Each structure stands twice: as structure tokens, then as C-alpha cells.
Amino acid sequence: MPRALLILLLLLTSGVLAAEPLYPALSAAAAHRLRQELWQTPPSKKRVALLLALSQDLIAKYQRLGTPLDSALIYRQQAQTLSQQLRDVEGQIRSSYTLGNFWLGLGKTAEGKKLLLQGLTSSTQFHYARLEADGWYYLSETYTLSATDFPKRIASLERAMALYQTLNDGERAAYTLKTIADLHLQQGKDGLARAELLQVLARYHAIGYRRLHYTYDLLSVTSGNLGDYKEAFRYGQAAIESALASRDTTDLNLFYCRMGSLYRVLNQFPDALSYYNNVLLRAEKARDASSVNDALILITEVLIAQHQPQRALSLAQEKLRQYPLKDPFRIDSLNLLARGYLANHQLGPAELCNSQLINALESNRKLISRRGLLLTAFMRAANIALINRQYDKARICLGKAAAQKGETYSSTTERMLLLLFKVDSSQGNYVAAIRHQQRYQQLRDSVFNEKRSKQLAGLQVLYDMKEKEHAMALLTKQNQVQQANLRQREWQRNTSLAGVFMLAVVLGLGYNRYRLKQRSNRLLESQRQEIAAQNQTLEKVLTEKSGLLEEKEWMLKEIHHRVKNNLQIIGSLLRSQSIYMQDGEARAAVRESRNRVHSMALIHQKLYQSNRLAGVPMAAYIQEIVDHLLASFNCQESVQTHLAVAPLEMDVTLAVPLGLILNEAITNALKYAFPAGQAGNLYVGLEAPQAHCYQLTVRDDGVGFAPEFEPTQSRTLGLSLIQGLSKQIGGRLLVEGTSGVHIRLEFDQTELVAHA
Structure with missing residues (x-):
């Protein structure tokens, strides 16, 4: 087939x-x-x-x-x-x-x-x-679609549905019933499946569920199987419209194929081709080679049925070049080309492609599931051999085709009997030929009558649909003409009334305009004098305000300058004091205090030097803190620094605690991470992943914390300062010390305002 x-x-x-x-x-x-x-x-x-x-x-x-x-x-x-x-x-x-x-x-x-x-x-x-309901649903997926597993699969789904109903989860209960209906459809129980799907549709409508296209699609399939083509077309179109309306177009190609196939069964080739082309366009847009190939198979079949085999072959060759399949065996490509070559009576290329297809399917165990395609390839090989008058080869190919299991379609048996009749007739086996011809004719009559009955019913539906569309178009046209006539008469009447009204309005406006102009002239003169006086007053106020602003900025700069000087004096005093200290720990404590004072002094220095008094430039500020601490601990040669600081400006109320946190984190790293002058790397980063949200990172690749050290339980001054300042600005602090020490602080402006 x-x-x-x-x-x-x-x-x-x-x-x-x-x-x-x-x-x-x-x-x-x-x-x-x-x-x-x-x-x-x-x-x-x-x-x-x-x-x-x-x-x-x-x-x-x-x-x-x-x-x-x-x-x-x-x-x-x-x-x-x-x-x-x-x-x-x-x-x-x-x-x-x-x-x-x-x-x-x-x-x-x-x-x-x-x-x-x-x-x-x-x-x-x-x-x-709920978890039990989900479990029964998931368990149903473990069963196959075989006759023995169908009852088990349905039983699991029924238990899931009962639990969803107990939980008043109407959406999941309806979904599970739809899955059961789908399984009944797989079993050929179309009437039962349709009744269940109508229940599903009613339940979905009751809860206002909008993704109805999958239910509509299944109803279209069951209606088609039952010969109710009117409902099949109606539900198929509803599935497409629902998918587009809900923007859930994942399976839109499937819905298009369903509609195209309904038209194909009824030999309405142009309509079928229209839907198949929609599938091809979507597949090309998505660059989905597999979907392109599936659409090509359907399109070329329609073109061949329309006696356009050359167009079918050209289209297949062109699209296979543009969208090559990721298939090392080229199974689908060979099948498509062999079909196209045979339709164009190019027996040599057709036989070559078909032989390669058979070899690939027979030699690769991974392709055992493609026996249906292998049967098709043997049937095609028999047909080619028959045309070439290679009757023995044709009989062998037909025997291999008959040996394939799982192919039960009557059309396949029908074609096989016809080919056997031709082979027996050509070889003079007239008794066998007559027997095959009789069986072929019986099967053909049965299939033909059933197919013709469905086609007639479908064509009647199409005829009714066309008549209805024509009648609706005629009524729409008549209604449009009547509406146009009514609109024209209304327009004429309204135009006359509007003309009279406008004339009265113009006369009234003309007189009113004259009176208003006189009064306006008087008002304008008085307003002009008043505005002139106000302008003079405003100029004086603006001049005074400008002077006050300049004085305020000067005073703020002077304050920052003096605060910076005072902090530097404090630092100098601490430095002088440390010279006379003999205790190493005391000197280290004084040095750390001096570094803290220096980090605060830097902020006021930056504000004094900057033209903007509202924010501290953090990149330059952090660079100077790092350089100062490296020099303070004499680590410029042994410790390599890596800064990743975004070009941010921060308010002084946020910059001061950040500077102190940085000072403590870097001081701890330089004191403890690299013992005995060990070389290492220090990473400092400040970024803003989102608006008003910041992340500060200080990380080293040193020795890390001792195994028994717990940062959250530590009572050291440095970590206590870091934790206290982090809470002050409403930040989220994370300290890790497995491979080096990693300190990460996340904070934002809104948290700072809340804590202020």
C-alpha cells in the first residue's frame, strides 16, 4: 500500500x-x-x-x-x-x-x-x-495498545477519572474521559467513542474550558468513521478555528491533514490540496524536514491522482533538496522518489530507489517497525518487474510482500490479487489467474460498494454545504443592497437637516463671535499688563533661586570635603597610634579600623570631586578600595584581582554600608585566604540583573573555611559587621567556604526604603 x-x-x-x-x-x-x-x-x-x-x-x-x-x-x-x-x-x-x-x-x-x-x-x-489520580493516569501509559492491554489501560483511566470527579476537578475528569474515548476509537468502537466525546464536550462547556480543538478533532474522526460526513466536516473546521483562537497551534498540521483527507476520500482534490499546502507552508516556516516530507507524500498523491505526475516528482525533488531528512538510511526520501519515478514511468530510477529502500529496511533491525513500508516496497518492486516482463521476479516480490505481518487493509489484498492475476495470465497459469481474478473482483465489488456509498453520502454533504453557502452569499448580497439603499435615504435626509442646522449655527456664531471679540480685546489688554508684571516677579524669583542652589551645592561640597578631611585625620591618628603599639593583634585591629575609615572617606572624596552630589560612582570607588587594601596588606604581587563592576551610581546611604561590607570581605580574604604569601585570585563583582536590584560578589580561590567553621555562628567582628550591615540595607547574604570563600549579597532600593 x-x-x-x-x-x-x-x-x-x-x-x-x-x-x-x-x-x-x-x-x-x-x-x-x-x-x-x-x-x-x-x-x-x-x-x-x-x-x-x-x-x-x-x-x-x-x-x-x-x-x-x-x-x-x-x-x-x-x-x-x-x-x-x-x-x-x-x-x-x-x-x-x-x-x-x-x-x-x-x-x-x-x-x-x-x-x-x-x-x-x-x-x-x-x-x-490528587496524586493518586495522577498516578493511575500515568500508569495507563505503561500499557500497550494491544487487545490484552486495552482493558487494563481503560481500567486505570476510569479509576483516575473517578478520583478527579471526587476532587471536583471537572477539567481533569473530562480530559480523562476524552482519553478513554480515544482508546475506544482505536478499538473501532466508534459509536461508544462518539457518545463519550459528546459528554466531554458538554463538561468542557459547563466549566468554560476553551481548548476544545482536540475534542472536536476526535469527534470529526468518529463522525467520518460512522459515515456522517456533515458532522465530520463541521467538527474538523471547528477544531481548526478553536486551535487558532486559543493560539495552541501545536497540532494544527494534524487538523489540516484531517480536513484534507476528508476531501481526498471524496475525490475533491483541489480542496484537499489546499489543506495539504497549508501543512507544507507551516512545516517550511518551522524548518521541520520530517513534517515537510509527510506533507509531500500527501500532496504528490493528490497531484498523481490529478494526472500531474511530473509536477509531483519535481516538487518532491525540490523540497528534498531544500529540507533533507536527518535519516542515515534515507527511508522516507527513497520511498517518495520511487513513487514519483514510477508515476512518471521512469522505471530505471524507480527500481534503483525502490531496491535501495528494500535493502535498507531488510538490513537494519532498528527499522523492523516499518514493515508496512517494506510491504509497499515489495508491491512496488512486483509492479516494476511486471512492467519489465520479469514475471518470476514479480511473483517472488509478491510472495515477500505477503509474508509481511500486520498489514490488514483490504486495498492491499485487492492490489496483490490483481498483480497475481497479471503474472499468472502472462505465464499461462490461467486456472490460477481466473481464481485470483474472481477473488479480486469479489473484494473490489465489496470495497467499491462501501466506498461508493460513503462517497455518495459525502458528496451529498458537500453539495448541501455548497448550496447553503450559495444561499447565504445571495442573502448576504441582498441584505447589503437593502442596507445601502437605506443608508443613502438616511444620508439625504440627514444632509438636508444638517444644512438647515448649520446655517442657523453659522449665523449665531457670527453674531456671538463679534460680541466675544470685543470683550476679548479688553480682557487681553488687562491680561497682558498682568502677565508683564508676573514675568518681572518670576525673573526675580528665578535669579534668587539660582543663587540659592549654587550656594547649596557649594555648601554640600564643602561639607563632604570637611568630612573627608576629618576622616583622613582620624585615619592618620590611628596610623600614628599603631606605630607605638607593640602587640601585633592590636596593630592589626587598628589597621583594619583605619581601612574602614578610609573606605568611608573615599565616598565623601568622590562626592566632593563629582559634579553630581546625588550618587557615588561605584566602579571607581570599588577600584580604589581594592587597591588601598592590597597596598595595606602588601599583597600587590601575590594576589591577582579581577573586577567586574557595572557602571552604577548609588546613593550615599547605600554606598557607605556597601563600602564597609567590601572592606570587611576583602580584608578577611587578604588576611586568611592566602597564608604565608601564597599566590591567589580575588574576584569582586557588582551588577544589576534587574532595575533597582543589585548583586555584590566577593570570591577568592584560597584555602576556604576550616571544616568546623560555621559562618552563621561566627562572632568575629568582620563577619558580624557584614551580617549587620546586610540586614541594615535589607539584603540577602550568602556565605560559602568549600572551595575558597564566596560571599554574595543581593539587595534592592525598595528594601532599603522599607528599612530606612
């Missing part, structure tokens, strides 16, 4: 299992917001939930769209570890579900089922009804 016909039958008879996830996938913006929130969330149950949400979203997108798994397993492992530390049973259950779905996505059903059962058992034991 040609793959296009196989795709066509699948589109008309299969559901959309897993097309819509149980929990909708996150948009790119929503996922980014969750990652940002995760970065700011400390260890807690909320952080566990964020990690699992990100992990599950990546797994769902991988299962549905084939996108990379990225950090899905890392997020899940962090959630598992943290939930165990917090004794968060709910988080541990969700972690089991997430890892189970991860293994299911990779095709490791046994490992996935084991973890899902663990989570389901725990959710039942601890009475987490």
Missing part, C-alpha cells in the same frame, strides 16, 4: 493519543519565569515544586515534540534529594512520577512502571487523592 494512502487511512481512523498533555506544557516565557523564581527560592517545599514542574515540562515536551531533555533529570534529582531532606512525602511521590515518566519517554517501560507504582502506592497510603 502506498504510504500516502496508509497515512490517509490513519488520519481518518486514528485518534490523537497524547496530543494534549494532562497538564498543559509551559510557554517559553512561563518556563523562563519559573527558572528565575527557582534561582531566588531557598530550600523549601516550594523549591521542590518548582524543580519538579520544570523537569516534568521538559519530559512532556520531549515525549510530544521531540525537544531535548536538557536538565530534566538534574532538576528531578535535586527535587528528590531536597524532598528527602525536608521529609516532604508529596515531593517524593511527585519525584517518583517524574522519573517514571522520564523512563517511559525513553522507551524503558519496565523501569518507568516500577517507579510509577511506587508513587501510586505512597499516594494511596498517605491519602493524597
Whole structure:
């Protein structure tokens, strides 16, 4: 059977299992917001939930769209570890579900089922009804679509639906019922599936749920299977409109294909081609080579049916060059080209492509699931051999085609019987030929009658739809003419009334204008004199204000200058005092105090030297603090500094505590991180990831804290100052000391205002 016909039958008879996830996938913006929130969330149950949400979203997108798994397993492992530390049973259950779905996505059903059962058992034991409902739903995914597993799969879904109903979760209960209806559709129970889907639609309408396109699509499939083409077309169009209205276009290509296939079955080739071309355009826009290839298969089949084989082959060759498939075996490309060459009676290239296709399918065990395509290739090989009068080869190819399992479509048997009839007739096996001809005719009559009955019903629906559209267009045109006549008469009447009204208005305005002009002239003269007097007063006030502002700026600069001088005097006094000290610890304490005074003096120096008194330039300020402390500890040669400071200006009320925090952090690093003159690196950074939000980082690659040292319990003056100043500005402080010491302080202007 040609793959296009196989795709066509699948589109008309299969559901959309897993097309819509149980929990909708996150948009790119929503996922980014969750990652940002995760970065700011400390260890807690909320952080566990964020990690699992990100992990599950990546797994769902991988299962549905084939996108990379990225950090899905890392997020899940962090959630598992943290939930165990917090004794968060709910988080541990969700972690089991997430890892189970991860293994299911990779095709490791046994490992996935084991973890899902663990989570389901725990959710039942601890009475987490929602988690138990989710567990039964996830467990249903572990069963195959075989006849033996169908009841188990449906039973799991029914238990999940019952729990969702108990929780009054109408959306999840309706979704689960839709999944059950999809399975009944897979079993061929179209009537039951349709009744369940109508219940789903009613439930969704009752709760105001808007993403109805997946339900509409399944109703379109069941209606088509039942021969109700009117409803099939109606629901198919509704699925497309709902997807576009809700901007959930993930499966829009599938909906277009469904509609195109309905028209294709009814031999309405132009309409079918219109929908297939929509699929091709979307696939090209997305640079999705696989979707381009699937659209090409359907489009070329329609073109061949319209007796345009050369156009079909040219289109296939052009698009395969533009969008090559990432397939080392070139299976789909070879199948498409072989079909196109054969339709154009180019037997040599057709036979070559088809032979390569057969060799690839037979020699690679990974492609065992493509037996349907192998059957198609053997049938095509038999047809080519028959045309070339290679009857023995044709019979061998037909025997190999018949040996393939799992192909039950009657059209395949019909074509095989026809080819066998031709081979037997050509070789003089007339008895066998007559037998094959009789079986072929019987099967053809049966299929033809059924197909013709459906086509007639479908054509009647199309005719009714066209008539209805024509009648609506005629009524619309008549209504437009009537509306135009009414608008013209109303316009004429309104124009006459407006003319009379406007004449009266103009006369009244003319007289009023004359009176107003006289009064305005008098008012303008008095206002002009008043404005002149006010201008003189304003000029005097502005002159005085300008002088006051200049005096204020001078005084502020003078204050900063004097404060800087006083602080420098204090520093000089401390330095002089340290000369006469014999105790090393006392001298070190005085030196550190002198450095603190110096960091505050620098701020006032910067404000005195700057033309702006509102803010301290932090880049130059931090550079000078680092240089001064390196010189103070005589570490210029041994310690390499790395500064990454954004060009920021900060208010003095924020710059002073920051300078002291920097002074203490760098002092601790220079004193303890590099013992005995050890060489090392010191990193200082200040950035603003968001407006009014800042992050200060001081990090070294030195010896770090001692194993028994706990920063939060320390009572040293330096760390106490850092912690106290951090609280003063409303900041969030993090101190780590495993590989060197890493101090990170996050703060913002709003927090500072709140603490002020």
C-alpha cells in the first residue's frame, strides 16, 4: 500500500493519543519565569515544586515534540534529594512520577512502571487523592495498545477519572474521559467513542474550558468513521478555528491533514490540496524536514491522482533538496522518489530507489517497525518487474510482500490479487489467474460498494454545504443592497437637516463671535499688563533661586570635603597610634579600623570631586578600595584581582554600608585566604540583573573555611559587621567556604526604603 494512502487511512481512523498533555506544557516565557523564581527560592517545599514542574515540562515536551531533555533529570534529582531532606512525602511521590515518566519517554517501560507504582502506592497510603489520580493516569501509559492491554489501560483511566470527579476537578475528569474515548476509537468502537466525546464536550462547556480543538478533532474522526460526513466536516473546521483562537497551534498540521483527507476520500482534490499546502507552508516556516516530507507524500498523491505526475516528482525533488531528512538510511526520501519515478514511468530510477529502500529496511533491525513500508516496497518492486516482463521476479516480490505481518487493509489484498492475476495470465497459469481474478473482483465489488456509498453520502454533504453557502452569499448580497439603499435615504435626509442646522449655527456664531471679540480685546489688554508684571516677579524669583542652589551645592561640597578631611585625620591618628603599639593583634585591629575609615572617606572624596552630589560612582570607588587594601596588606604581587563592576551610581546611604561590607570581605580574604604569601585570585563583582536590584560578589580561590567553621555562628567582628550591615540595607547574604570563600549579597532600593 502506498504510504500516502496508509497515512490517509490513519488520519481518518486514528485518534490523537497524547496530543494534549494532562497538564498543559509551559510557554517559553512561563518556563523562563519559573527558572528565575527557582534561582531566588531557598530550600523549601516550594523549591521542590518548582524543580519538579520544570523537569516534568521538559519530559512532556520531549515525549510530544521531540525537544531535548536538557536538565530534566538534574532538576528531578535535586527535587528528590531536597524532598528527602525536608521529609516532604508529596515531593517524593511527585519525584517518583517524574522519573517514571522520564523512563517511559525513553522507551524503558519496565523501569518507568516500577517507579510509577511506587508513587501510586505512597499516594494511596498517605491519602493524597490528587496524586493518586495522577498516578493511575500515568500508569495507563505503561500499557500497550494491544487487545490484552486495552482493558487494563481503560481500567486505570476510569479509576483516575473517578478520583478527579471526587476532587471536583471537572477539567481533569473530562480530559480523562476524552482519553478513554480515544482508546475506544482505536478499538473501532466508534459509536461508544462518539457518545463519550459528546459528554466531554458538554463538561468542557459547563466549566468554560476553551481548548476544545482536540475534542472536536476526535469527534470529526468518529463522525467520518460512522459515515456522517456533515458532522465530520463541521467538527474538523471547528477544531481548526478553536486551535487558532486559543493560539495552541501545536497540532494544527494534524487538523489540516484531517480536513484534507476528508476531501481526498471524496475525490475533491483541489480542496484537499489546499489543506495539504497549508501543512507544507507551516512545516517550511518551522524548518521541520520530517513534517515537510509527510506533507509531500500527501500532496504528490493528490497531484498523481490529478494526472500531474511530473509536477509531483519535481516538487518532491525540490523540497528534498531544500529540507533533507536527518535519516542515515534515507527511508522516507527513497520511498517518495520511487513513487514519483514510477508515476512518471521512469522505471530505471524507480527500481534503483525502490531496491535501495528494500535493502535498507531488510538490513537494519532498528527499522523492523516499518514493515508496512517494506510491504509497499515489495508491491512496488512486483509492479516494476511486471512492467519489465520479469514475471518470476514479480511473483517472488509478491510472495515477500505477503509474508509481511500486520498489514490488514483490504486495498492491499485487492492490489496483490490483481498483480497475481497479471503474472499468472502472462505465464499461462490461467486456472490460477481466473481464481485470483474472481477473488479480486469479489473484494473490489465489496470495497467499491462501501466506498461508493460513503462517497455518495459525502458528496451529498458537500453539495448541501455548497448550496447553503450559495444561499447565504445571495442573502448576504441582498441584505447589503437593502442596507445601502437605506443608508443613502438616511444620508439625504440627514444632509438636508444638517444644512438647515448649520446655517442657523453659522449665523449665531457670527453674531456671538463679534460680541466675544470685543470683550476679548479688553480682557487681553488687562491680561497682558498682568502677565508683564508676573514675568518681572518670576525673573526675580528665578535669579534668587539660582543663587540659592549654587550656594547649596557649594555648601554640600564643602561639607563632604570637611568630612573627608576629618576622616583622613582620624585615619592618620590611628596610623600614628599603631606605630607605638607593640602587640601585633592590636596593630592589626587598628589597621583594619583605619581601612574602614578610609573606605568611608573615599565616598565623601568622590562626592566632593563629582559634579553630581546625588550618587557615588561605584566602579571607581570599588577600584580604589581594592587597591588601598592590597597596598595595606602588601599583597600587590601575590594576589591577582579581577573586577567586574557595572557602571552604577548609588546613593550615599547605600554606598557607605556597601563600602564597609567590601572592606570587611576583602580584608578577611587578604588576611586568611592566602597564608604565608601564597599566590591567589580575588574576584569582586557588582551588577544589576534587574532595575533597582543589585548583586555584590566577593570570591577568592584560597584555602576556604576550616571544616568546623560555621559562618552563621561566627562572632568575629568582620563577619558580624557584614551580617549587620546586610540586614541594615535589607539584603540577602550568602556565605560559602568549600572551595575558597564566596560571599554574595543581593539587595534592592525598595528594601532599603522599607528599612530606612
